[in-house]
Amino acid sequence: MLAVVQTGWKLKTTIVIPTYNEAENLPKLAAALFALPLPELSLLVVDDNSPDGTGQIAEELCQQYPGRVSVMHRAGKQGLGTAYIQGFHKAIEQGAEAIGQMDADFSHPVEKVLELVKTLETCDVVLGSRYVPGGSLDERWPFWRKALSGFGNFYARTILGMSLRDVTGGFKLWRRETLQGMPLERVRSNGYIFQVEMSYVATKLGYKFKEIPIYFADRRWGQSKMSFRIQVEAALRVWQLAKMYRDLGR
Secondary structure, three states: OOOOOOOOOOOOEEEEEEEOOOOOOHHHHHHHHHOOOOOOEEEEEEEOOOOOOHHHHHHHHHHHOOOOEEEEEOOOOOOHHHHHHHHHHHHHHOOOOEEEEOOOOOOOOHHHHHHHHHHHHHOOEEEEEOOOOOOEEOOOOOHHHHHHHHHHHHHHHHHHOOOOOOOOOOOEEEEHHHHHOOOHHHOOOOOOHHHHHHHHHHHHOOOOEEEEEOEEOOOOOOOOOOOHHHHHHHHHHHHHHHHHOOOOOO
C-alpha cells in the first residue's frame, strides 16, 4: 500500500511538536533541527496555552526562522492526541508531503531525523524505535523504570497482535497520503496511548512500517508530562482499541 510521492532530501517535511511548558527546550530544539541539511524542513508548534510563555516563544521563532515555523495556539491543556490530530490536518493543509511527530524535550535524537526522512522513501511510516537491535533507553534510568517501559510496550503489542517492536514510540514520520488514508476522526486517545492507537490503525490498514534504532534519552530541561492517570488510560484503552477497529482491514 506504498504511496508514491516525491522522494529524496527535497521532500517537504513538517515536524509537529505539541508543547506545554517547554520554554527552555523549544528554542534549542528549533536551532538543532534547522542545523540539519534539510532545507525543506519546517516546524508546526501546537501550544496548549503554556503558563511559562512557550506560545510567545514559538511566535518569536516564527520571526527568527521566517517561513519555517508556524504556531497553533489552543485555549488550554487539551492533551497530546488532539494536538497531534489538529497538527496533522494543519500540516497537510500547508502542503507538507511528510509529517513528523517529535517530543520537545530532546528525548528523541535530533540527528535521527535525517535517517527518518531517507527511510521514508521505502515505506509509508518510519518509526524511531527503542526496541529493535541497536535501540536503547537512557542509561541513567533505574531498572524499574526500564522494566515498566518495556512491559507497557510488550503489553500493548501482545494484546493487539502487532509485529512492531516499539508500539508506544512517539518519534515517527508519516507520508501525507498515509495520514489522509486513515480515519483520524475516529482516533480518541489523548494521552500517550495515542501513539499505540495510531500505529494500530495504520497496521490494520496495511501500511508499511520501518523501524530504525534510536537512543531514547531522558528530558534535559523541564518536567515530564507522564502521570498515573495517563498510565491507567493506556492500560484500559488497549483493550478498547481491539474492539473499536475490528471493521478495519487491508
